[in-house]
């Protein structure tokens with residue numbers, strides 16, 4: 001164990017390093033494998049906003065199922081691009097990240113992480129990538145892509161957050177409207193349901209940019225604020241798919257809902273410019 005700052009310490013568990021933060025406002029756990037936030041618990045109510053699968057593989061051999069995977073420099077499979085050797089959701093969620101900066105302030109603990117390798121097969125840009133995490137009375141995550149090259153770069157990405165819910169069958173999502181593309185139906189376009197509830201596999205790209213969403217489960221409300229995105233992705237694998245996934249338990253789908261702040265239609269970043277995707281959770 002190594003103390004990193006007044007509220008943060010580094011612990012080694014299985015094969016991965018974890019940063020544990022415990023300050024006046026909240027606790028959080030962040031894995032250096034994937035730059036992956038695993039837990040965020042405000043002290044005001046003691047409720048973890050994030051879900052991690054009981055069957056998640058936590059030894060650094062596979063992206064962690066749960067928490068907040070960082071999908072970059074592409075989201076999904078680049079919508080069917082020919083080269084299936086490229087990893088789903090990009091290559092930084094399978095890397096060990098390093099700590100760039102850590103600082104205490106009068107509103108919380110700020111942590112900055114960067115992946116070990118930003119360039120990779122399937123991405124032609126020359127970029128830097130920084131994850132800025134602020135742990136206070138809310139969790140604020142900023143994913144900052146800077147173009148270091150002489151030509152414009154293009155990328156897609158997501159903060160692929162797995163939110164914890166008591167029971168998906170009694171969960172309602174508010175704040176979304178308009179059309180979505182349904183991945184379970186060959187990307188056919190449908191209207192967002194009202195009320196938005198869950199009773200089957202759900203895999204949707206909502207082509208809208210709401211700033212605020214709420215995940216409501218009984219009397220519990222998790223608020224999600226997004227910036228810099230072009231889409232919100234909503235995913236729950238439901239029973240059959242959960243059973244087929246090695247890192248989900250059969251019943252795992254009952255207690256999670258992914259609401260992802262995403263860029264799915266390609267963001268072009270000019271030389272020397274930055275683009276920032278933000279998700280704030282409380």
Ligand SMILES: O=P(O)(O)OC[C@H]1O[C@@H](O)[C@H](O)[C@@H](O)[C@@H]1O
Pocket residue numbers: 076088089160183203204233235260
């Ligand atoms: O299994 P992975 O690569 O972590 O992806 C999980 C899910 O991530 C979602 O974002 C996608 O829309 C789903 O289609 C996908 O199944």
